[in-house]
Amino acid sequence: xxxxxxxxxxxxxxxxxxxxxxxxxxxxxGKTIAVVGPSGAxxxxxxxxxxxxxxxxxxxxxxxxxxxxxxTQNSLRSxxxxxPQDTVLFNDTIAYNIRYGRPDATDEEVRQAxxxxxxxxxxxSLPRGYDTPVGERxxxxxxxxxxxxxxxxxxxxxxxxLVLDEATSALDTKTxxxxxxxxxxxxxxxxxxxxxxxxxxxxxxxEIIVLRDGQIAERGRHPDLLMRD
Ligand code: ADP
Ligand code: ADP
Numbered sequence: 328x329x330x331x332x333x334x335x336x337x338x339x340x341x342x343x344x345x346x347x348x349x350x351x352x353x354x355x356x357g358k359t360i361a362v363v364g365p366s367g368a369x370x371x372x373x374x375x376x377x378x379x380x381x382x383x384x385x386x387x388x389x390x391x392x393x394x395x396x397x398x399t400q401n402s403l404r405s406x407x408x409x410x411p412q413d414t415v416l417f418n419d420t421i422a423y424n425i426r427y428g429r430p431d432a433t434d435e436e437v438r439q440a441x442x443x444x445x446x447x448x449x450x451x452s453l454p455r456g457y458d459t460p461v462g463e464r465x466x467x468x469x470x471x472x473x474x475x476x477x478x479x480x481x482x483x484x485x486x487x488x489l490v491l492d493e494a495t496s497a498l499d500t501k502t503x504x505x506x507x508x509x510x511x512x513x514x515x516x517x518x519x520x521x522x523x524x525x526x527x528x529x530x531x532x533x534e535i536i537v538l539r540d541g542q543i544a545e546r547g548r549h550p551d552l553l554m555r556d
Contacts, residue, residue, distance in 0.1 A: 328357045328487045328518035329391040329406070331377065336386035338372060346372050348541040349386070352534075359519040361529035364538035370522045371412065373538075374490045377520065378409055390488070408486040410494040414477040416468070422450040424476050428484040436483060443509040444479035445502060446472060470497040478506060482513050489519040496524065503528075526552060 331354040338347040346369045354360045362370045375381050376388050379395055388395045395403060408428070416424050425437050425446075432440075441447040454468045454476075468476070474497050481489065491510065495503040511531055514521075523529050530549050537545040537552065545552060 328516060330354065330356050331488065331518055331520070332387075332389045332392075333373070333376075334387045334389070336376065336388060337384045338369075338376060338381065339384055340381070345384075346541050347376075350538075350541070350543060351386075352536055352543065352546070354518050354520060355533075357516045357518060358533040359514055359521060359531065361521040361523055361532035361535045362538055363523050363526055363529060363535060364544070366524070368538040369541045370538055371492055374409065374411075374492050374520065374522060377488075377490060378407055379403060406486055407488045407490055408481040408484050409490045410474070410477045410481050410492060412493045412496070413470075414473040416454045416473060416476060419453065420450065421446065421452055421454060421476055424454070425450070425479045425483055428480055432483055440479040440483035443482050444475045444506060446475040446479055471499070471502070474498065475502075475506065478510065482509060485513055485517070487517055489514050489517050490522075491519065492522040493524060494521075495528065 333350050333352050336347050336350045337345065339345045350373070352360065362373055364370055376383055377395065379400070382396060390398065390406070417427065421441070422437050425440055426432050438447065438450065441450045449472070474494065478494060494510065495506055498506060521529055521532060526535070526549065529535060532549065535547060535549060535552055536543050
């Protein structure tokens with residue numbers, strides 16, 4: 328996988344309130360870094376800057392030395408597989424939603440990704456939102472089920488970079504454990520940023536960054552950080 332770097336990144340959504348205040352870190356090729364910290368610390372903002380939903384106010388985000396602002400949107404988005412906190416699905420079958428991002432995938436590949444994300448039984452169903460009419464095959468998906476669709480999509484796409492933003496937060500403990508191992512398998516040798524609330528979900532990270540109030544308060548490996556808790 329590629330190398331990701333954040334170099335003295337400052338960012339604010341609004342003029343008067345800085346959100347990231349000089350954040351620097353590197354994710355070496357194929358390694359996994361976890362960003363943990365309290366709600367509002369700026370964790371998701373990091374993923375949004377990487378994916379270029381927003382641009383830095385100062386500093387730089389680079390992939391293999393190239394500023395993300397110089398990468399076309401298409402190549403950036405094909406390089407990054409993102410599992411966001413809230414997944415919005417297309418109003419089409421689950422299979423369609425999983426295949427999105429890899430239109431060439433075979434039906435069997437789609438089914439396998441769906442099984443790994445434990446959403447296999449639903450793939451011919453249509454997701455139904457609060458605002459869409461109930462179709463014949465309409466199925467109201469829970470937050471956790473939508474999250475599994477996004478995970479299946481990412482497993483199928485298997486991009487060089489993975490960004491998992493609280494990717495399993497809406498799942499029960501057993502499902503979370505099973506899907507976590509599927510995600511660990513995909514993230515092997517891919518450059519991965521895991522965003523998490525709880526330290527306990529990131530035991531496999533090569534490095535953990537603790538973000539507080541837009542700054543890196545601590546960094547280290549899982550057992551060391553736990554001891555300092
Ligand atoms: P975390 O992921 O650590 O919970 P976020 O990165 O989502 O934190 O948010 C950091 C801060 O930025 C929060 O105070 C949040 O309210 C604010 N924020 C997030 N998104 C926006 C936005 N689109 N406009 C303005 N403020 C935002
Ligand atoms: P793209 O430019 O590839 O459409 P977006 O930035 O619009 O990507 O979305 C980011 C990711 O979120 C996409 O790769 C896709 O996985 C998912 N996504 C985007 N729009 C939708 C949508 N309307 N419904 C479901 N998933 C979506």
